[in-house]
Amino acid sequence: MERKFERLQEIIESHQGEVSHLIAILQEVQEEYRYLPEEVLTYIATAMKVSPATVYGVATFYTQFSLIPKGKYVIRVCDGTACHVRGSEPIHFALRENLGLVGGESTTPDMQFTVETVSCLGACGLAPVVVINSDEVHGQTTPESILRAVNKIVSREQQGENKNSSETGCCQNA
Amino acid sequence: MLNSRAELDVLKKKALTEISSMQKRILVCAGTGCVANGSLKVFDLFKQLLAQRPELAVSIELEKEHSQQEISAHTSGCHGFCQMGPLVRIEPRGTLYCKVKPEDVSEIFEEHIINGRVVSRLLYQDDHTHSPIETQDEIPFYKNQLRIALANCGRIDPDDIEDYIAHDGYQSLAKALFEMTPDEVVKEVLDSGLRGRGGGGFPTGRKWLFAREAAGEKKYIICNGDEGDPGAFMDRSVMEGDPHRVIEGMMLAGYAVGADEGYIYVRAEYPLAVKRLRTAVETAGKHGMLGEKILGSGFSFKVNIKEGAGAFVCGEETALIASIEGERGMPRPRPPFPAVSGLWGCPTIINNVETLANLPAIILNGSGWFTNIGTLTSTGTKTFALAGQIAHTGLVEVPMGLTLRKIVFDIGGGLRDNKIFKAVQIGGPSGGCLTKEHLDLPLDYDSLQKVGAMVGSGGMVVMGEDTCMVEVAKFFMGFVQNESCGKCVPCREGSRRMLELLTRIASGSGTEEDLLLLEELALIVKDGSLCGLGKTAPNPVLTTLRYFRSEYEAHVRDKKCPAGVCKDLLDYRIDPSLCRGCGLCKKVCPADAISGVKKEPHRIDPEKCIKCGTCISKCKFGSIVTN
Numbered sequence: 085m086e087r088k089f090e091r092l093q094e095i096i097e098s099h100q101g102e103v104s105h106l107i108a109i110l111q112e113v114q115e116e117y118r119y120l121p122e123e124v125l126t127y128i129a130t131a132m133k134v135s136p137a138t139v140y141g142v143a144t145f146y147t148q149f150s151l152i153p154k155g156k157y158v159i160r161v162c163d164g165t166a167c168h169v170r171g172s173e174p175i176h177f178a179l180r181e182n183l184g185l186v187g188g189e190s191t192t193p194d195m196q197f198t199v200e201t202v203s204c205l206g207a208c209g210l211a212p213v214v215v216i217n218s219d220e221v222h223g224q225t226t227p228e229s230i231l232r233a234v235n236k237i238v239s240r241e242q243q244g245e246n247k248n249s250s251e252t253g254c255c256q257n258a
Numbered sequence: 259m260l261n262s263r264a265e266l267d268v269l270k271k272k273a274l275t276e277i278s279s280m281q282k283r284i285l286v287c288a289g290t291g292c293v294a295n296g297s298l299k300v301f302d303l304f305k306q307l308l309a310q311r312p313e314l315a316v317s318i319e320l321e322k323e324h325s326q327q328e329i330s331a332h333t334s335g336c337h338g339f340c341q342m343g344p345l346v347r348i349e350p351r352g353t354l355y356c357k358v359k360p361e362d363v364s365e366i367f368e369e370h371i372i373n374g375r376v377v378s379r380l381l382y383q384d385d386h387t388h389s390p391i392e393t394q395d396e397i398p399f400y401k402n403q404l405r406i407a408l409a410n411c412g413r414i415d416p417d418d419i420e421d422y423i424a425h426d427g428y429q430s431l432a433k434a435l436f437e438m439t440p441d442e443v444v445k446e447v448l449d450s451g452l453r454g455r456g457g458g459g460f461p462t463g464r465k466w467l468f469a470r471e472a473a474g475e476k477k478y479i480i481c482n483g484d485e486g487d488p489g490a491f492m493d494r495s496v497m498e499g500d501p502h503r504v505i506e507g508m509m510l511a512g513y514a515v516g517a518d519e520g521y522i523y524v525r526a527e528y529p530l531a532v533k534r535l536r537t538a539v540e541t542a543g544k545h546g547m548l549g550e551k552i553l554g555s556g557f558s559f560k561v562n563i564k565e566g567a568g569a570f571v572c573g574e575e576t577a578l579i580a581s582i583e584g585e586r587g588m589p590r591p592r593p594p595f596p597a598v599s600g601l602w603g604c605p606t607i608i609n610n611v612e613t614l615a616n617l618p619a620i621i622l623n624g625s626g627w628f629t630n631i632g633t634l635t636s637t638g639t640k641t642f643a644l645a646g647q648i649a650h651t652g653l654v655e656v657p658m659g660l661t662l663r664k665i666v667f668d669i670g671g672g673l674r675d676n677k678i679f680k681a682v683q684i685g686g687p688s689g690g691c692l693t694k695e696h697l698d699l700p701l702d703y704d705s706l707q708k709v710g711a712m713v714g715s716g717g718m719v720v721m722g723e724d725t726c727m728v729e730v731a732k733f734f735m736g737f738v739q740n741e742s743c744g745k746c747v748p749c750r751e752g753s754r755r756m757l758e759l760l761t762r763i764a765s766g767s768g769t770e771e772d773l774l775l776l777e778e779l780a781l782i783v784k785d786g787s788l789c790g791l792g793k794t795a796p797n798p799v800l801t802t803l804r805y806f807r808s809e810y811e812a813h814v815r816d817k818k819c820p821a822g823v824c825k826d827l828l829d830y831r832i833d834p835s836l837c838r839g840c841g842l843c844k845k846v847c848p849a850d851a852i853s854g855v856k857k858e859p860h861r862i863d864p865e866k867c868i869k870c871g872t873c874i875s876k877c878k879f880g881s882i883v884t885n
Contacts, residue, residue, distance in 0.1 A: 106584040107567050111526070145586040145743075146567035148526050164488030165683060165719045166645030168733055174870030178848035181868055203570065203737060205527055206491035208645035209291045209340025209652055218529070221294035227848045227872045 155198035164204030178227035273424035289336025297344035335499015337412035338653030407615035411499035430621035449625035451637035456610030468597035472605035477517035486570035487686035490717035493611035497531035501538035507614030570741035589789035632658030636702035646719035677722030685714025688794030690801030726823035749792030752783035834859035836881035843873035
């Protein structure tokens, strides 16, 4: 916990604690922890000498910020107008169905996948677009093609797990 | 470091000589769309091939008796023709290769670059004759365009300030600083009739005049790059493809109104634009084009970049200011207008990216040149983002007043998959729908306003007959309801109730009274909301109600969705007389809802079916039907 706050303090100091940099500070902090834990928000408020309500208010206003942890793979289905009319909704449904997300859930219980929609990525020429972890862009997707991409990740993860467990096995033997 | 106008001219000359001495210049598009399609790999391969062939450079050198490297490869900004990407442009001829894959690179290199023979299989093919078209300017998509804001996009390397300077970059700033007074700059922009390209359409010169006359030592220029309108991506394209033009536009504004500091507010969803802008600000600083006493004049200017964090309402001027100040991005009542009291209470000009990108050309060529383009009250050009069910998706910049028909059919190539034109949604969540009867309507601020739509940011989503207008209205209302900041009641509550009504109608449980209530509520939200978001939010509902009322009525009276979109009114069935039992639908169904044995008719389990339509698109026999 101590170390966690150390990094936080560094980020705040790099912005000279300027209140107008609050959004940028939260962005950097979220980059670090993948979400904004409550105690972190309180810490930022105290360090910047503003009320926790101010920090909480900003953190909950912007869609980029998340107060709950997200999965290892964040799948963002673009639901801008162009993607919508080319069928982004079936893709979103198929993903949720396939990953077993029900009700208001957006993250799988094993913390592997988060599925969310985003209003427009500005890549309308590739509609419908799905982005996995902001660097893997899939254009002109179909429910079928995106499930294939997800299954690829799943099997890669499983292989990784097997490899890990066999590696641990090795260590134990040694 | 450039210390005078003369030094800028020397650098321009040097950069131009360098470009013209180049026998071939390879420009690989590195816009968001092309990068997603793998253009960076294509670029790397070109670079590798260049590096592997030093002997080639020598032989060419001997031939032309030149000592400089004669072939160069660069990344460029977005060409706007994203669907055909990755795009590779080869200068000086302006040959455009489409959908270039890594495995095509060596062929282009050997054939075109070395032997000077065009690789026709990678050229764009005419829609009708299917014959290849070699140069970019001859392609119908580009032929009817007039590019001012997008002039350099795809033609220069956005990370290279010298490339920008070679293409008249920073010339208009030099002209303003050394030949014009700030008042003359304001007057030139006023005379040009330039209106805000972000949606409002307010005359830019008038805005500047307010800020110029406003009292205060400190003034700010803000570039609004918070392009939140789903379906519009022209600002992204300019910021990614020609970032120095945006900075030059801001400096012209700064000089005109007496501001020495500017902010560029960019959406966080545009990481590449943020990166290119940061590089541009840094290199401009190193060249002395930003900072103290620019080009030895008395004018100083500094640019900061602020990343948004995902809030559509921040496109609204006062909300954007609140966001830069580090607060929740909620709008404030106007007046006072930002031009009088804006960022930290100082007079502030907020101009949209495309507006700013027009300024260098206006100052350089004069207002008379600009007013010759477009219509009397809407001068110049406008960039539209063509998307949806259209053959050629992309960015098009055309003179104001061009008809919808020209844009959709001549430039956009008509609808894709032979669909029949139904409507165009223009201006995003603030805009409205245009129908067949508007195909010959000139597109300019005033004509669009008359029919209940607006230019907005220029998003233009084309819809075919299989699009349900109730669903479209519901989609936009869902967007607005989600993005409403919650400050004023009409927008916060009104949008929620309107969405509930639309959901009810789309699910088949709506009544005729609901239609009347929806219309009444829409007018209240329009009149009573605090900011532009709420005031324009009902437009999609009002225009679809106006032009497609019968479709709404079919939902409430007959409980039918004529376009076959609204799920609750649909059932997917397999027609046993048509089904051959190939099993393809069963294989592709993401919900495992289809069962059956090979060569016998299959069936869909309505309980499991998520109505995604995957099976319909795969069935070769047309046996899957909806009602």
